[in-house]
Amino acid sequence: MITKDKVVQFHYTLSTADGVQIEDSRKGEPMAYLHGHGGIIPGLEKALEGHGAGDHVDATVSPEDGYGERREGMQQRVSAKYLKHAGKLRPGMTVNVNTDDGPRTVTVIKVGLKTVDVDGNHPLAGQTLQFAIDIVDVRDATEDEVSHGHAHGPGGHHH
Ligand code: ZN
Numbered sequence: 001m002i003t004k005d006k007v008v009q010f011h012y013t014l015s016t017a018d019g020v021q022i023e024d025s026r027k028g029e030p031m032a033y034l035h036g037h038g039g040i041i042p043g044l045e046k047a048l049e050g051h052g053a054g055d056h057v058d059a060t061v062s063p064e065d066g067y068g069e070r071r072e073g074m075q076q077r078v079s080a081k082y083l084k085h086a087g088k089l090r091p092g093m094t095v096n097v098n099t100d101d102g103p104r105t106v107t108v109i110k111v112g113l114k115t116v117d118v119d120g121n122h123p124l125a126g127q128t129l130q131f132a133i134d135i136v137d138v139r140d141a142t143e144d145e146v147s148h149g150h151a152h153g154p155g156g157h158h159h
Pocket of ligand 1: 144159
């Protein structure tokens with residue numbers, strides 16, 4: 001059963017409130033996380049708590065339990081050379097930018113010759129998210145995993 005300090009492996013599809021599918025983990029390995037350590041969004045941890053391997057869980061997650069509300073004033077014009085991206089930038093893409101607070105994921109709004117307008121909101125901010133989850137495996141975490149605060153092995157962290 002999923003409680004604090006269990007390592008959980010699961011497959012999921014993620015769709016918007018109007019049913020547009022955004023992600024499907026079944027194209028690869030199941031995702032793994034350490035329960036109770038903030039490794040996944042709060043709404044998902046709440047929905048999975050108490051379930052076990054083999055369970056199917058449908059969860060609707062509001063922005064406050066997901067990626068937060070969209071915030072105004074998060075748009076910025078940055079020099080294109082600071083954006084880490086291979087290939088041509090297009091509006092709607094997410095790219096990583098190095099900031100004083102470390103790397104951040106931003107969404108490209110407009111591409112100029114030397115500058116790019118980006119939005120610092122998470123691409124899924126402000127959205128109600130629908131998850132369809134199949135729990136693949138639940139096991140006790142190792143001491144290392146608990147002290148690191150994340151899952152190791154398939155679908156988790158590799159050091
Ligand atoms: Zn670790």
